[in-house]
Amino acid sequence: MSTARENDTSVRLRVPRDWKRWSNAFIMQAQAHDVWEYIDPESIRPWPTKPKEPDLSTFPKRLTPRTTRASSSVRATITVGSHEPDEPIDQEGIPQSINEMTAIGRTNYKIEWDIYLARDKRYQLARSGFLGLIKYLQATVDPSLLEVYCDAKDNLRIWYKNLMAFGSEQTKTELMRLRENYKAATKPLTKIKNLGVWIETWDMAVSKARNGGVEDAKKTLKAGFLT
Template identity: 25%
Template sequence: MASEPRQVILASSDDWDEWIQVIKTVAEAKDIWEYVDPNREALLEMTEPQEPDPSKIKTNATSIADLDELGREIYQYQWRKYERDQEFHNSKVRAVQDLKSFIQQTVSQDNLHYTYNGNAHDILVALKKRFAPTTRYRELEIIRKWKAHPRSLRQSNIDNWLTTWDLLYDKGKALNIPDFQDNRPMTDFMLAVKSLIPGFYSHWFGRLQDDLTCIGFHDLVQKFREWRQAEISDSHNQHDISFVTLKGRSPEGKQPNQPGSRSSNQLREPRTCICGIQHHFSKCPYIIESIRPNGWSPDPKIDEKWKNLIQSNWMIRKAVKKARQYIEQKASNSESPKEAFQSLNQDSSYGVYPDITFATTKASYSTWDSPYPLRDSFILDSASNIHICNVQDRFKDF
């Protein structure tokens, strides 16, 4: 079953481009656009098929009775073809008449008087003269909408907002507007989404700096859609993490809000690393080899992800380099790289985070091997349904 054409009402010049495209789609479906195209100044006439003439089969023949057996077969073939051609012609005539009715249904009441006289072609020519914007007007209007669009997110949902980016870009490219050439549209889009997803901006801005042709505009918008969807999914799957304290003190022995210590509100919380642990780059053994525990070996898949990210993102490269330099500097002033790692917890630029952390939503687990005094203690947490201890003999049932 054929779908109904989208109902677009022609009320002003702003509606013309979309409205005439709908009219064209309807006309092409009936194979009549060439007969109604308003860009044709002269109407293309529909030629009605002619009945077969016996005299063209046999000289001086006036009827089929004057033809021999072969001539009558030729005449009958031509007559069947004529009937088919006539039906096709009549269907086109009806389609043009139906199109005129459809045009009247999709023009606003104030503009209906433009459709009173003439056939469908005459009506479209009249409407084009009245509503089709000039090229210069189109250019100015597209530029105006493009510049205003980043601020329009407050009035529309983000999916519609992204779709409009694609639409305006296509229109600007079709008109060869300078603002839509080279990488300027991608720069405008990146600046518009910077505050929405900073990670997306950092990643793709860096790649575009290295290679302006690495991605097209529509692909960039689609990447943003996918990145945003992934972040939404991640936020739904994340669990709240709380840190265990002993008598109101952290593993370092400081109370959370005592003078000289930094509360969680004062710290910049690290994001979940590629390795799956929430920590800063300077604490990740995948990129800081000197802090790897004895017997530790990297997961090949995670290791490959790190290598690809460092290679493709200049901001990540810079952050990793800074973390490595920090560890090297600490190591030069410490007995071992392990001490340098432990001293990170006292450095204000990296924040204070306990070496032993416990998740109270589902499980309690140790995230690092550390000389923390309570390392061999088995701390029970009533809010956790799973407990982990590094001494098997202490388990009564497991």
């Protein structure tokens, strides 16, 4: 069952300055669906693909009494923990079901079938998460951006990288603005008309610069020590 947070579509991506908040919300959605490891642009995890069922034709067919040509058969020996006799194999036939396989063929088929079921379960869980995120994108990203950056032939990892490129220019611009505000707020003053207002402005500029990634601001002390 989805939580209220998983269904929250209040954070929208319309313009580049929306990117940071929207990206954080999207990552939380992806983590809630347990698929962020596939979407993360830095991840080396391969994109999941639907597993294939075991191929019946790759397993030995049991020789039936109706098959009489000696040249068409060999004998399969079961040696692993078994006391069953050698079993003739129909070299020219292909089993149409597990019942037509030799005993060892049935054993190997069941092993591969169990592996297939486990892989398919993981795939279906991931697919369900992807579908949930696609719905989230459709509900929160401006349709014009979806048309430009989210080609239907691509997967969510590529969509996210494309949208990240859309937001990167604003990120650079925002960083420059924060750096300029930080420099202006921390410039030495010879006279302060209103110390309280100056301290509040100083604290806000430094805090925003820190949160925005301005390196110099991370080394700056809080202005509260002046009061």
